[in-house]
Amino acid sequence: MQYSGSLPDIAKTQIETGTYPLQWVGMEGIAAPINIATAKDQQQVVAAKANVYVSLDDAAEKGIHMSRLHAILNELSTTACDKDGLGKVLKKMVNSQAGISQGARIELAFDLLLPKPSLLSNETGYQTYPIEICGQLQSGQYDYELKLSVPYSSTCPCSAALSRQLLANAIDSAFATSSIDKQTLLTWVQAHSIATPHSQRSYAYLNLSLGDNPLPFLPPLIFGIEEAIGTPVQTMVKRSDEQEFARLNADNLMFCEDAARRIKAMLEQSTWIKDYWFKVEHQESLHAHDAVVIDRKFPAR
Numbered sequence: 001m002q003y004s005g006s007l008p009d010i011a012k013t014q015i016e017t018g019t020y021p022l023q024w025v026g027m028e029g030i031a032a033p034i035n036i037a038t039a040k041d042q043q044q045v046v047a048a049k050a051n052v053y054v055s056l057d058d059a060a061e062k063g064i065h066m067s068r069l070h071a072i073l074n075e076l077s078t079t080a081c082d083k084d085g086l087g088k089v090l091k092k093m094v095n096s097q098a099g100i101s102q103g104a105r106i107e108l109a110f111d112l113l114l115p116k117p118s119l120l121s122n123e124t125g126y127q128t129y130p131i132e133i134c135g136q137l138q139s140g141q142y143d144y145e146l147k148l149s150v151p152y153s154s155t156c157p158c159s160a161a162l163s164r165q166l167l168a169n170a171i172d173s174a175f176a177t178s179s180i181d182k183q184t185l186l187t188w189v190q191a192h193s194i195a196t197p198h199s200q201r202s203y204a205y206l207n208l209s210l211g212d213n214p215l216p217f218l219p220p221l222i223f224g225i226e227e228a229i230g231t232p233v234q235t236m237v238k239r240s241d242e243q244e245f246a247r248l249n250a251d252n253l254m255f256c257e258d259a260a261r262r263i264k265a266m267l268e269q270s271t272w273i274k275d276y277w278f279k280v281e282h283q284e285s286l287h288a289h290d291a292v293v294i295d296r297k298f299p300a301r
């Protein structure tokens, strides 16, 4: 039913006194399908939750034009969500406000679903990685940021050394002779579980500042972080994969400091990361608390 006459627009009529410019005004939690380029000529449409903002620089204006931001956001469902696509959307967001805004910001949070092959068997599973892409246009400067978290397995090197000592002591107690028949020892080792080092699911949380550099393809970045750490969590696992996973963990014993140094070494080699902040969190199975490292490229002076 269409009402007669033009629609009232209080944004034009009701101005409070003593108005001030506002840093960010917008909408949060908008459902939006966006196109993520996962490789050259490969895109994945993901279900994102979008936060969109513009600055309200004209203190005399009561409100921004929210529907215009929503219409511009919808364009990301048909164009690639890369540096150019985001840059155009940010510029359009500012222009849509007809002079009352100088800056725009967009935050896109989604889960990226990636196929992951098993370690040894020819199986494949899928894993989702929580991602947030942020773009901002302020004073003519474009800045992009990438936030992601990657789970991995960590086994404590101290606990592993203590476990090996218990195994040695048990062998010493089980065999009184100074030399041991090899087959007898092999049979004994396979039949006895003496001690296992504590290991736990751990997480690397990364905030990467790109400045005006292009966004990277996400799969190589994610798998590069997993490779740097060395013990990524697995998807589809058969017994051969689980045994290989046990070997990988024994080969990559790590305190939280070791995991942090591996990630830092990888980030420091990057040519497109302007600044970074990351946190590794080992949710220790030994404790009810976590072992953590927080680090950044430029520590606070």
Ligand SMILES: Nc1nc2c(ncn2[C@@H]2O[C@H](COP(=O)(O)OP(=O)(O)OP(=O)(O)O)[C@@H](O)[C@H]2O)c(=O)[nH]1
Pocket (backbone or CB within 6 Å): 009, 011, 062, 063, 064, 065, 066, 067, 068
């Ligand atoms: N700025 C602002 N608008 C709001 C708010 N809450 C609801 N709105 C509504 O957001 C709707 C969309 O705003 P506009 O984009 O200005 O809608 P419109 O006036 O029909 O469209 P334009 O003519 O393009 O401005 C309007 O119905 C507003 O009343 C708020 O807190 N701030």
